[in-house]
Amino acid sequence: MxxxxxxxxxxxxxxxxxxxxxxxxxxxxxxxxxxxxxxxxxxxxxxxxxxxxKVRGAFSKILTLTDEEKKRGVIAVSAGNHAQGVAYAATTLGIKSTIVMPEIAPISKYLATKGYGANVILYGSYLHESMKKAEELVAEKNLVLVHPYDDxxxxxxxxxxxxxxxxxxxxxxxxxxxxxxxxxxxxxxxxxxxxxxxxxxxxxxxxxxxxxxxxxxxxxxxxxxxxxxxxxxxxxxxxxxxxxxxxxxxxxxxxxxxxxxxxxxxxxxxxxxxxxxxxxxxxxxxxxxxxxxxxxxxxxxxxxxxxxxxxxxxxxxxxYLYKSKRIVKVKVIVPDKPGYLNKVLNYVAKIRGNIIDVIHDRISSDVKPGYTKIYVMFEISSSEAISMLLLDLAKEGIEAKVID
The missing domain is CATH 3.40.50.1100 (Rossmann fold)
Incomplete structure (x- = not known):
């Protein structure tokens, strides 16, 4: 053709x-x-x-329906976007809609579809399973199927x-x-x-x-x-x-x-x-x-x-920020005594790092008695600043490593 x-x-x-x-x-x-x-x-x-x-195809299809088909109502299967398009188009045109969504559909899309006026049914893990449920409802309630792509x-x-x-x-x-x-x-x-x-x-x-x-x-x-x-x-x-x-x-x-x-x-x-x-x-x-x-x-x-x-x-x-080294996690092992954490954080401040989180670990097998392992997560403006931090800590005799 x-x-x-x-x-x-x-x-x-x-x-x-x-x-x-x-x-x-x-x-x-x-x-x-x-x-x-x-x-x-x-x-x-x-x-x-x-x-x-999806709203383009939804209006295109629903506007072709006969008055008798419109009275029966429409049904669609979708993980979210087709669902919202059909729900919006149907409600705009004064037609009832039922939408079958897979159970893994994002909650935001589920709520939006309901917000557009549809009766939403969650069924199946993927779209092909949801479609089986829709086919049952088409047979049972004589609804008009608005297929997401086979139309x-x-x-x-x-x-x-x-x-x-x-x-x-x-x-x-x-x-x-x-x-x-x-x-x-x-x-x-x-x-x-x-x-x-x-x-x-x-x-x-x-x-x-x-x-x-x-x-x-x-x-x-x-x-x-x-x-x-x-x-x-x-x-x-x-x-x-x-x-x-x-x-x-x-x-x-x-x-x-x-x-x-x-x-x-x-x-x-x-x-x-x-x-x-x-x-x-x-x-x-x-x-x-x-x-x-x-x-x-x-x-x-x-x-x-x-x-x-x-x-x-x-x-x-x-x-993304972590992968691009704009957020960094550094592991240091220091004596478990007052002042050492403050020393580490002062060096982070020196490179204008913005602290996000600090976690202590005293019980892991790689931590000697009397020491503590500290994970410091912080934002930085450049990767060069990390090299400066590691150099400063090394001069203090502090073992430090960037965690990927």
Missing amino acids: NYLEYFDTIVKIKERISSYIHETPIDYSSTFSRFIGGNVYLKMENLQKTGSF INVILGQGTLGLELLNLNPDYVVVPIGGGGLISGISIAIKAKNRNVKIIGVQSSASPSLKVSKDLGRLVEVDPSYSIADGILVKSPSKLTFDIIENLVDDIVLVDDDEIAEAMALLLERNKTIVEGAGAASLAALLTSKIKIRNNQKVISILSGGNIDISLLARIMEK
Whole structure:
């Protein structure tokens, strides 16, 4: 099938849903352009209503329902973003919605979905298990299923994002992939106008079903494992999205949680932008050079969502600071006598270290009687300051070591 023939339909859908959604900004990033060596633009879909692109496909689908279908109500399965998009779209249009979410769904996304007016049911560990429950409810209550990606109306709704990229004339568009609905819609919109644009998908290494399927040339299932990119943990794409991706997507690469976390941290620190794990996957692939961009090339990274649990974001930022040696933990072993801790802390103050935590340990096997092991955690402005601290402590005869 020639999916590019759907381009005009995407244009009509954009007109139909435009009053319900934002046309999100595209931000040129000099910082990431310098890091990557190309011209990097960030499509800020994390600023979309409900915090992700999913609301596009939700409105696209629900607006096609008959009056009889609207009265029956809709149901959706999602770890969070599709859930919120469907709940918001349904409530906006005066339709009842039921959402089945996996039990591991972030509490922030669960609460947001309820806040948009949906009846939320937690079931299963992963999306494919939640889908089985939804299918039971469809049969039992005659609800209308709004599938997150196995529906052409949803896919074409996501494709409206692609229309917003055309004026930039990119060389590359990099898109996070779960079930493949977003990249399928974007590929149709982009490739219909310029077949030379490279569309690159990015999956979590914890859930590489589309990467494996594309490499093998056939649809396969891969059980997902845990990832902070919960929005793209999908056991299997649909036949529909796989077929579109086979025809229109140039390549799929994988990123792991450490790479995603660093992209999230850099987005917050350098771009003042909160992006969830799934949404940051596209930038993670660029930052790790898994997609080779030349100096004069223009690349758009799709930041597909910003719905992250704040406690998880806090842990990611703390680990990022620790990994980049902006937060340091030093172990010292000193005589267990008054004045030694103060001496150590004075040297930390000398390098303008900001103390976060101090822990004593007198009972470990590597601590001699009459001594104590002290862990001092503190913030510093430069890695050079650590060398100065260790040198000062050594002059005092204090054994010290930085803990990685």
